[in-house]
Amino acid sequence: MAIETSFETFFNNLIVDNEESIFQKIKRIVKTLNKNLYNSESDTDHSYIIGSFGRNTAIKGVSDLDVIFALPEDLYYTYDARSGNGQSALLQKVKDIILTTYPQTDVRGDGQVVVIQFIGFKIELCPAFLEEGNTFTYPDANNGGCWKTVKPLQENEACDELNTLSEETYIKLCRLVRAWKNKFGLKISGLLIDTWCYDFLSANIEYHQEGLTHFPELIKDLFNYMTTFSPDRRYWYSPGSRQKVYKKSNINKKVKKSLEIATEAIECLEEDDKCGKYRSLFGKAFPYKNLVLEKAHNVRNNEEFIEDKFQLDIIYNLRIDCEVSQAGFRTVLLRNLKIIKSRMSLTFFVADCDAPKPYEVYWKIKNVGQHAIEKDMIRGQIIKDAGQGRRKESSTFNGPHYVECYIIKDGICVARDRINVPIRL
Known part of the structure; x- marks a missing residue:
């Protein structure tokens, strides 16, 4: 099996396989909110898919979907004028509306979002107000309550532009790093992964149109790039929105080990040995035929x-x-x-x-x-x-x-x- 064929199978194995079920549920929620707040039967209006799904970088096993629902403008003035924590009251209102559709489901407010917990995944819905320039103002119920702003649509747009420019190398790289994160047990947010890949590919345009054959070198160079991260560095700036994205765990030791494995994979003469190395990096999704065990008796x-x-x-x-x-x-x-x-x-x-x-x-x-x-x-x-x-x-x-x-x-x-x-x- 040629290495490019192995990578093609690997990326196919990473495709989200429960997307239809997830989106059916989010459409029911959006339809309920639209009916209650806009007197509309639409199951898509006023909703914006963000996060890994919005950037198209999610992989199989993803456990959450992030969505913004744009509220009517008058609700901002109603809840901003409330004494006490108006932001918490707004989240409670949205939660109560969702419960009319999912009364037996675990639905709870969680500081800035309403979490709807299903079996195998959860939807985190952020009620917000759409401002000029595709900026959203959303409620933060923590510490007495306040309003904050976020620009996820700019992130979606920037990632989509780089993915087109790189002929889908960007999305493949983001998904690959997610598989690595899951294999090595690292707590890294999807946005931080996408930011690292964005910065790396923006600075290494030679990989934009190289195809799967060159992924071994690309992987090695990516890990080499990540070894330059200082252990003391706390955040990076996300593509598009330029918001701060924080690192939540120390990755340096495992990145160094991963660079060693990626280098060894390139040096392997046999394709099966290469695939064994990549499986140790990315987990069972990478195809590998263990010939040693297959030849062993009893x-x-x-x-x-x-x-x-x-x-x-x-x-x-x-x-x-x-x-x-x-x-x-x-x-x-x-x-x-x-x-x-x-x-x-x-x-x-x-x-x-x-x-x-x-x-x-x-x-x-x-x-x-x-x-x-x-x-x-x-x-x-x-x-x-x-x-x-x-x-x-x-x-x-x-x-x-x-x-x-x-x-x-x-x-x-x-x-x-x-x-x-x-x-x-």
Whole structure:
């Protein structure tokens, strides 16, 4: 399989597969708001799709759709004149209207938006007032209430222009980085990803019309560009609107590792080896035929993948660690060790997670390398946590393996982390 064919399959695998269901629901909501506020039966008027869907950069597994609904102008003066938090009252009014259509659905105000939570995804609707220049004024109910402005249509337009200029390289790159973010468990907003890709392609016009054959070099150069980001840098300016977009997690270590993998992929002589490297960067969506396992005899490959069990959309941070102990010795943390001996007791645990509870925790232990194949000890099943956020193992397998942890909320994998277990043979 030529590498360009693999990338074509990869990008097809990233296409959102529940878009019709999502848009059917948003149309019902828009129709209800139009009927109540404008005496109209339209299911599209006064609505503006923004966010990743609006920029056409969302990928399969996306868990939210952002939409602005433009309110009648007179409502601004009504709620601006209210004593107390008029912004909160306006959000409550919009929420109550939506509840007439979805009375059994979880609908709640959340500071600046009304959140409508469905199974597998949510709609975040921002009620706002359309101003001159396609600027929106919207209510912020936090800290007593105030009005703020946003310019998402300018972002949509700028991204669309670059995508046309680059012959759709821009959208492909944005989707690719989302897959990387999900694979490496990084909490990065979609707008920040699109901003990085926008800045990179704007400065590297040689990639605008190169096609899929040149994506290996493009990926390497993108990660090389991202290694220049200072760990102390807090924000970037979004395309079009030039609003500040903030970084929410430290990416430098994982970007550096990704650059190494991308460089190794280019140096691989065999196509299957290249694809294996890209799968380690972008996850199961990248096609890969594991010939080593296929040729092995009497080996059970029962590995499970989180994206086969749940939607995958990383929006929270997770950090796991492991207590390494042995009778007669003090307990130490695995991340502080370069290598451990066999026959040790290992207790993996959730060290930090900013996802709001309740949520479920799942674990995966995967043995890797030729020794795991020869001993038929690959493992790789995904196991639900008993409720303590901990998983006990022992270092009986004399070879390298890794442990992954997944946070599942509302049926979606929203955080993940991985720790390598370097056992001495």
